[in-house]
Amino acid sequence: MMFWVLKLLFxxxxxxxxxxxxxxxxxxxxxxxxxxxxxxxxKAAELVKLHNIKYVRIYDSNIQVLKAFANTxxxxxxxxxxxxLLAFSQFQSNADTWLKNNILPYYPTTKxxxxxxxxxxTEVPNNVSALVVPAMQNVLTALKKTGLHKKIKVSSxxxxxxxxxxxxxxxxxxNSHFAFFLKPMLEFLAENQxxxxxxxxxxxxxxxxxxxVSLDYALFQSSSEVIDPNTGLLxxxxxDAQIDALYxxxxxxxxxxxxxxxxxxxxxSKGSPKETAATPDNAQTYNTNLIHHVINDTGTPAKPDExxxxxxxxxxxxxxxxxxESERNxxxxxPGGTSVxxxxxxxxxxxxxxxxxxxxxxxxxxxxxxxxxxxxADMQNALNWACGPGNVDCTAIQPSQPCYEPDTLVSHASFAxxxxxxxxxxxxxxxxxxxxxxxxxxxPSYDKCRYMTAGNMNASTSSNMTASSSSSMAxxxxxxxxxxxxxxxxxxxxxxxxxx
Numbered sequence: 001m002m003f004w005v006l007k008l009l010f011x012x013x014x015x016x017x018x019x020x021x022x023x024x025x026x027x028x029x030x031x032x033x034x035x036x037x038x039x040x041x042x043k044a045a046e047l048v049k050l051h052n053i054k055y056v057r058i059y060d061s062n063i064q065v066l067k068a069f070a071n072t073x074x075x076x077x078x079x080x081x082x083x084x085l086l087a088f089s090q091f092q093s094n095a096d097t098w099l100k101n102n103i104l105p106y107y108p109t110t111k112x113x114x115x116x117x118x119x120x121x122t123e124v125p126n127n128v129s130a131l132v133v134p135a136m137q138n139v140l141t142a143l144k145k146t147g148l149h150k151k152i153k154v155s156s157x158x159x160x161x162x163x164x165x166x167x168x169x170x171x172x173x174x175n176s177h178f179a180f181f182l183k184p185m186l187e188f189l190a191e192n193q194x195x196x197x198x199x200x201x202x203x204x205x206x207x208x209x210x211x212x213v214s215l216d217y218a219l220f221q222s223s224s225e226v227i228d229p230n231t232g233l234l235x236x237x238x239x240d241a242q243i244d245a246l247y248x249x250x251x252x253x254x255x256x257x258x259x260x261x262x263x264x265x266x267x268x269s270k271g272s273p274k275e276t277a278a279t280p281d282n283a284q285t286y287n288t289n290l291i292h293h294v295i296n297d298t299g300t301p302a303k304p305d306e307x308x309x310x311x312x313x314x315x316x317x318x319x320x321x322x323x324x325e326s327e328r329n330x331x332x333x334x335p336g337g338t339s340v341x342x343x344x345x346x347x348x349x350x351x352x353x354x355x356x357x358x359x360x361x362x363x364x365x366x367x368x369x370x371x372x373x374x375x376x377a378d379m380q381n382a383l384n385w386a387c388g389p390g391n392v393d394c395t396a397i398q399p400s401q402p403c404y405e406p407d408t409l410v411s412h413a414s415f416a417x418x419x420x421x422x423x424x425x426x427x428x429x430x431x432x433x434x435x436x437x438x439x440x441x442x443x444p445s446y447d448k449c450r451y452m453t454a455g456n457m458n459a460s461t462s463s464n465m466t467a468s469s470s471s472s473m474a475x476x477x478x479x480x481x482x483x484x485x486x487x488x489x490x491x492x493x494x495x496x497x498x499x500x
Contacts, residue, residue, distance in 0.1 A: 028055025
């Protein structure tokens, strides 16, 4: 008997190890906070969970953000800002204290998997490049003292400007001006199996040189191919060409085992009059095609079948970012939580564009209800969000109101999902709810419970509600109770029975 137990345990261990090695490419999002109208970290975390995003990059170690992502399962990449490089590089105690105060109190409840030490240091006016590797080493030493160096990887992010040449890809080469810190950094990455992190933006290549770069080539839509004369490799998009230029640059320095990770990429949805390519259509096209390209694990011409992790920039439009108009319009979401344009992070959905930048239903009325395939936890989280940060008026599913019966999670979630869906343009993304919502073409209304449609926004249940001060108060409380979980009586009973 003991033999079979040990055999099963070994098989389980082998399977888990195999799965760890075959995770496939991942898609995350950058959560920048350079704005004065952004939602709280708690609301941002709810939005991330709602859209089933599993990987998030932040640019510091803000405690409120770390707390917001606790127990979400979301993996965080956190950052040491350039302004802290001097302190981290000079004294080991500074890195130790930072880890003790900013990381350890929240780990592993908040899943932290990467620490970026410095960001695009070659682009900043004051030269801090020499501080990066010593700071990285001190952060790694601090992690080793706590036994976390195998679970949390240390690296630094770079712009594509770190290359002196990127075309053709096979001629990719690092700028010799940065050799003094690049060689020790690459040695650090290779020794610790950390990725070379880079921010890649085909948008800028097109914007700055539209006569040499076609828009279709930048958007993954090119019908023609660009041939690398040295290798004969064929490129149908600029993203792959830029990635391969980095790999060739790494190989030229004999760092063949260092993998590339894209820590920022994306496309702006709005720009100045001269930035004609910054539109919702182009932003949706680039990010949709990027996601499809990455999740298929096709790799690049020089690295076929190579997994590639990417982070899309960014979660929100950030109104305080300096520079041209496009700098403030990279977000997938407006600060209120509504989508700038439709984007399916799974890469499996159909993407269509409406005049407002979202995919809309053009074949007749549709409704959004809770999916029968959604887990109870996902459905409850989505319901909490809809009746809280989503600003849905959930009065109709309160006791004694027209849509309270049947008092089930599915019924209440369906009403809330549909209300949010209709109020936000009846778009595909407005019915996603992280996979908990599903569109239907049959009216789910019943008895006195009327489900609204986009063309009849006032017809849901208002005519059936009691016009009293208590009803008005219920509406007010529901709309402002953002952080109070909305739980139906049936779910409470279910939870009680599960622990009985």
